[in-house]
Amino acid sequence: MPKLIKQGLTALLLAVLPVLPAHAGVCATDDTGQQVCLPAPAQRIAGLSPGASELLWSAGAGDQVVAVVAWSDYPPEAKTVASVGSHTRLDLEKLISLQPDLVIAWVTGNPQEQIQTIRNLGLPVFSIEPRDFEDVSSVIERLATLAGTEAEGWAEAERFRTGMAELAARYSDRAPVPVFYQVWDEPLMTVNNQHLIGKVIALCGGYNVFGELPRLVPRISDEAVLEANPEAILAGGMGEENRAWLDRWQNYSSLDATRVGNLFFVPPSLIQRPTPRMLQGSELFCQKLEIARGRR
Template identity: 70%
Template sequence: MADLKAMALILGGMLLAFPALASPVCATDDLGKEICLEQPAQRIAALSPGATELAWAAGAGDQVVAVVAYSDYPPAAKEVTSVGSHTRMDMERLLELQPDLVIGWVTGNPTEQLATLREMGVPVFSIEPRSFEAVSDTIERLSILAGTEAAGFAEADRFRKGITDLRARFSGADTVPVFYQVWDEPLMTVNRDHLIGEMIELCGGDNVFGHLERLVPRISAEAVIAANPEAILAGGMGEENRHWLTRWQSFPSLTATERNNLFFIPPSLVQRPTPRMLEGTRLFCEKLEVARDRRP
């Protein structure tokens, strides 16, 4: 009898030591839906390049079995099976890979395809980080669902600290009127509520189109000329394509052109809500420092 009691105590202690074996893992997505898995995800499908980067940031790169076009970072992501683009997935191919978690993009993936996955019982965790803090928070939530909390929470903290340090460094910087070009044809920018808008503000920039209502508004070249930004920053179709800045060289009366404050920023460092935004923000802040130094 004593041996049975001792064994019961041992088994009870083991169950207390390994609660994850008996409990599901849960996290709430950016649609406010709680997603629960019976066990941490082992076969993850990331349906945007940003989601792919965030899965790796969460420490779950080895569990990613499906990505979409332009999922080019980290380099290992290029070796993962592609299931189409973020705007149209090959559903048959995706389901053949038997994902136990799909990371969806709230405004980027087709709602009907995500709905189909949910109807078939595939867990879909929808994300769309719109602030620096949301980037860290998303990494943490993904790491919970993937069972990689140690790596994910460490990366989230690293990103938070980096952003906090930059914010302190540039908190007293002189304001620089800025136009950020997010697309060329049609000409598009971002408002102050966009994550890039937060980046501009952190670096001491004044987004000349920050007041516009739409998150990613269309504008005209005439509107840029009228706003007369002191610095123009742009990405392009690719990491080395700087031609979007060429058009502004034909407007010598623009302050940004006159002072040679036309700066290229690799788009993947700025336009994907991932930890690489820390590097992009540092670069953005450095460009605005150059603009300050060029003042007469």
Template identity: 60%
Template sequence: MVTRLFGPEKDVRTRTYRINAWSFLAIVIFVVLASYSREGTAICVRDDSGQTVCLPAPAKRIVTLSPGATELMFSAGAGDQIVAVVAYSDYPPAALELPSVGTNTRIDMEALLALKPDLVITWVTGNPPAQVELLQELGLPLFAIEPRTFEGVSSAIERLSALAGTETEGFAEAERFRAGISELSEQYRDAEAIPVFYQVWAQPLMTINNDHLIGKVLQLCGGMNVFGGMPRLVPRISAEVVLQANPHAIITASVDGVSDDQLDLWKSYSGLSAVKRNNLFFVPASSISRPTPRLLEATRLICEKLDVARERL
């Protein structure tokens, strides 16, 4: 009797144990799969500061903290997902309609936080480190950009489009820029080298070295940057060293590329090769100074300016 009772009770306990074991295993498998699913659908991209940024889903509320970042987001096909920009975000025209959260050097934190962004695009060397650190401490997803090469521009567009879920538009635009630069590079591969001075600012007098993206534009066009070997990205120099370098062309940026008084200083030095040959050139400021697809237009224009300078040699 006891045996009969013990036998079925043992079977019940065994079956219960097995059911509980399978239930536990099922829960473990579910948790693992759920974790893997979240990990698998997360969007992870490395930014230009070397940090990997992961989003659980494509960003829908984006704030850009530089005019270049604004333009790049539009290029990536995510203009409709931008909820705020900073001052001087003037391209494309639609950017002018967006609310501002200050300037790239003075961000209105209260206004930015009130927008509840799910992604903030920062500028590596253009935003104050203290404000960027505060945004990090507040837990906002930050993606830092600062392309230093032509490929870096294409890559930035592709990475931003991945974060915004607009890969179709972004990758197409990145490839268009890549192909255009490649075509110009081939066209000017054997161009006669010509000494060039690029003037960033007149007072104080500033230029760029070959590590700067503008320096790479000059090189692509066959220009020999007379200050390309300087250690600083944007060094301050004196008029005397420019005269010693004796460039055959001087280029600077202005609003819409219209001639102004920025290069008047050099006109008094009639012996300077660039002055003697009237090789004082202007290019549009926003397209040459921002690492965006419009850099292709600016590069083409600088190549044409240097062609004119070669003809005048």
């Protein structure tokens, strides 16, 4: 960051932020293992990803959110909050001018240089990266602790925890269905077994045909999909109602998934954000695999 810009941000920070007491009142450990302590529950919170903002509302802290980023569209109230750029490029001056007393960062989604600048300026940063279902509940509970909204947040965390356990009990032992999940179109991308969506596939009794690949979100080719020959293909697409990504696979009549009509759309926000709505998305995902089983 250029020296003059950094000096300007520092001056702005000193002008708008109050002096914090030395002793912390609430503490929580983030997903990087860093303990974040605040003198009192946060009252002005910035969510630097759509998922982070949604998790804050799930934790009961929606009224305390003063900054979000582009595509923060759920719940609808999030769309009325000031935007500070996108998760990949933050408007730091605007963020600081909103005087947050807690910033929720996305470990692998936000630019680390900008997150470090935020830390250097003295703002508390709590980094999140849920990698399994329990992590989603845990993040909600920790955010509720930092926001002082434990009653609502912990209840929502338990609702999600119980719901996912019920889905696992219902579907995880069903006859396996070989599945390809398309997370992106160009370049063509999927998920491995360590990805949260990969764990949804397993929960529903699916077999991820690309699950053993080393990258969390690997790039693949059409030829690789043809060779794997999944029995079902599921895709999120660009937007909540856009099924266009599935059109690609209609051109491959030799694919088992195409031959029997197992090309399924799942609204991306229900499955690609690590939030409680993943319960709804997982139930829909499991229902699609049940349809595939019924077509055998």
